[in-house]
Each structure stands twice: as C-alpha cells, then as structure tokens.
Amino acid sequence: MDKDRRKVLGMAGCMAAAGVLGGGALKLVGAQDAKPEAKQQITKRPEVKLDSKGKVLHEPLPYVALDPEAALDLSYTNKLMGDCMYGVFSTIVEMLAEKVGGPYLTYPTTVTRVGAGGIVGWGATCGAVQGAAMAIYLVSPNPTPVIDEVLNYYQYTMLPDVKPKNAKMDIVPSKADSTLCHVSISHWTKASGAKAFSKERTERCAQLAADLTRKTVMALNEQLAGEFKGVFPIPEEVKACRACHDMGGAMENTRGKMNCLTCHSGHDEIKPNIYEKPPVKL
Structure with a gap:
C-alpha cells in the first residue's frame, strides 16, 4: 500500500513540476508575444518609395572618389577569385567600404558571381559589363549616361588596354563590337588564336574586368566632380x-x-x- 502511495505521490510531484516548468515556458512564450513590435520588425516588408510616375524611386548610396589604378589591381585579383561580374562590382563596394563604411560593409557581393560567363555560362551580357552597370546604378544619382559611356567603351575599344601590376601575362587586345560575352570572346579568340577555355582566355577576362573597373571608377569620379562629358556616344x-x-x-x-x-x-x-x-x- 505504501509502495502504491509513493508511486502516486511521485506521479503527482512530476505533474506539479511539469506544471511549474510548463508555466515558465508559457511565461517565456508570453514574454515574446508581449513585444509585437519586435515580431513586426522581422516580418514587415521594407518600405518601397515610388516616384511621381509610380516607378520604384532610385536612391543611390553615398559615393566618394576612388583611385582608378588601385581599382584596376584589386579588380584583377577579385575576378580571378570570383569571375567577371564579381571582379568589377565587389571591387567598387570593397573600396567604398573602406572609405565610407555603412551599407557597404555588409553588402552581399557574392551574389554577383551569377554573372560568370555571361550569366552562368550562357554567353549573354558580359559579366564585367553587368558588374559595372550595377555598381554605377548603386551609387550614381544619374546612372544612365555613365552606364552608356562604360558600355560603349567596352564595345568599341581595343581591350584590355591597361595592364594590372599583378598581371600574369601579356594579352592580345581585341574589339568586342558587342556587350555579349560570346561575341566578345569569339572576337578575341580570332584575334589571339587562343581557345575559349584556355588559361590565356581566363587571363584576358581578368584584365578586361580590371580595365572596365578602372573606366567605371574614372567615369563616376568625373560625375561626382561635375566634369562628366562622355567620349563614347552611341555611333x-x-x-x-x-x-x-x-x-x-x-x-x-x-x-x-x-x-x-x-x-x-x-x-x-x-x-x-x-x-x-x-x-x-x-
């Protein structure tokens, strides 16, 4: 009888303890529920501002003048680490992170690796061109003329025409006559005699991305100083x-x-x- 009694009391004790712990757990849940503003901050969509035409408002991030030659060398390294679009875009963001801080310190640059090979090997718009356009739009209050300038520079200039300090080899320049990756590479392979999947082509695209980063920084610096004119108009x-x-x-x-x-x-x-x-x- 005593044994059965102890068993019942033991069960009752466990139930009581469970009730206390359960109450504590409920209190913790209640404490979380008592701060609806915290939950709202997590689930609330970011506010999107619209302009007078109902389009998403363009709000550029702060920009300060950057060193084009430093951008050239860093972009070359970044391209070899993360492909063409990453090579251009991440360089400008990294340099602004050092000078400005703020939003650039945590900007997710690795997403730009999607631009590799003209968008994951599709041979569409060159990743370096995509990275330049994205960087310009990120920081410029009037991005279209600057983007036009950089893209026309890419199309109609014999590139690469500036060699980074840490470049591994000399590269034969060529004119893309297009912003498409497959056209650009086809023209270069014809001019150089090298293959599209050779180490020479990898080096060529690294120097090309670095060249385009330098041009992008120069154009943004000119616009910041109120001196942008553009020398590569639409033909x-x-x-x-x-x-x-x-x-x-x-x-x-x-x-x-x-x-x-x-x-x-x-x-x-x-x-x-x-x-x-x-x-x-x-």
Whole structure:
C-alpha cells in the first residue's frame, strides 16, 4: 500500500513540476508575444518609395572618389577569385567600404558571381559589363549616361588596354563590337588564336574586368566632380537603325543600344526570312 502511495505521490510531484516548468515556458512564450513590435520588425516588408510616375524611386548610396589604378589591381585579383561580374562590382563596394563604411560593409557581393560567363555560362551580357552597370546604378544619382559611356567603351575599344601590376601575362587586345560575352570572346579568340577555355582566355577576362573597373571608377569620379562629358556616344550607324526600329520609328519592332551590325546585315544585304510562312492564296 505504501509502495502504491509513493508511486502516486511521485506521479503527482512530476505533474506539479511539469506544471511549474510548463508555466515558465508559457511565461517565456508570453514574454515574446508581449513585444509585437519586435515580431513586426522581422516580418514587415521594407518600405518601397515610388516616384511621381509610380516607378520604384532610385536612391543611390553615398559615393566618394576612388583611385582608378588601385581599382584596376584589386579588380584583377577579385575576378580571378570570383569571375567577371564579381571582379568589377565587389571591387567598387570593397573600396567604398573602406572609405565610407555603412551599407557597404555588409553588402552581399557574392551574389554577383551569377554573372560568370555571361550569366552562368550562357554567353549573354558580359559579366564585367553587368558588374559595372550595377555598381554605377548603386551609387550614381544619374546612372544612365555613365552606364552608356562604360558600355560603349567596352564595345568599341581595343581591350584590355591597361595592364594590372599583378598581371600574369601579356594579352592580345581585341574589339568586342558587342556587350555579349560570346561575341566578345569569339572576337578575341580570332584575334589571339587562343581557345575559349584556355588559361590565356581566363587571363584576358581578368584584365578586361580590371580595365572596365578602372573606366567605371574614372567615369563616376568625373560625375561626382561635375566634369562628366562622355567620349563614347552611341555611333551614328546604331542611331540610324534605331530611327526606324526603336521607339517612335516606322517599324518600332525592337529596342536596344548595342552595335546592331555586329550580328545583323545592313538593309542592302537583307535576306528573306526563311522561317516566315508564305502568304496563303485565297
């Protein structure tokens, strides 16, 4: 009988202890619930400001003048560590983190590795071009003319034309005539005789990314000083194409700013569209 009694009392004690602990646990949960503002801070979406046209407002982060030559050398190293887009973008963010601090100290630059090989090997827009445009938009109050300048510089200049201090070899320069990775590399392999997956091509893209970072920093510095003018406007040939095919043109069937004639023939060489079905006779 005593044994059974002790068993019952023991069970009761355990239940009592569980009640105390349970109450404590409930108190802890209640304490968390007593701060709805903390929970709200976690779940609340960041406020998005809109301009007068209902578009997301462009609010650039602070920018200070950077050293273009230091950017050249750091970008070369960063490209070899994390590919083209990372090489350009992370360099500018790292240099601003040292000079400005604030948001640049924790900016997630590794996401820009997506730009490798023209977006994970697709050969689309060159990663260095993507990184430059993203960096410019991040800090410039008027990014479009600066982006246009840097992208036209990429298209129409024999690159790379400046060698980083820590470069491993001399590279044959070439003109991309496009902002597309596969076109840029194809033109370079033709000029250099090297293969697209060679160590020479890896070095070429590292120097190219470094070159574009230097140009981007120079353009941003000029804009900051109120001295930006731009020396690489859209060529007259591209303007001629846009006059007909872009906004407001007679056809208005496309849009763009890059060199059209790299991939498309002029009007005197237009061939019939072999994919177009012949008209049906009624």
